[in-house]
Amino acid sequence: MADWELTATTIYCDDVDDEVTLIVSGDGTVRCSGCQRYGNPDKQTAKAIREKNNKLGKTIRCNEAECHRIVQYRDSLLKG
Numbered sequence: 001m002a003d004w005e006l007t008a009t010t011i012y013c014d015d016v017d018d019e020v021t022l023i024v025s026g027d028g029t030v031r032c033s034g035c036q037r038y039g040n041p042d043k044q045t046a047k048a049i050r051e052k053n054n055k056l057g058k059t060i061r062c063n064e065a066e067c068h069r070i071v072q073y074r075d076s077l078l079k080g
Contacts, residue, residue: 030074035064
């Protein structure tokens with residue numbers, strides 16, 4: 001267990017084409033603002049996602065279960 005309670009960083013996520021905040025607790029649990037926003041979007045966010053999909057020609061999708069960004073950040077914090 002880490003000797004700190006909570007830390008966060010903001011990164012650019014290619015999967016959602018936006019900046020997201022990764023929040024790590026000292027016990028190793030992780031949350032991502034991108035997963036919260038893009039995983040279950042409200043009507044306004046869903047519309048923005050559709051527009052972004054059309055503009056980029058790819059599907060904007062957050063896959064928190066397989067997110068290497070979350071795993072790398074958490075592991076780097078808990079190692080040191």
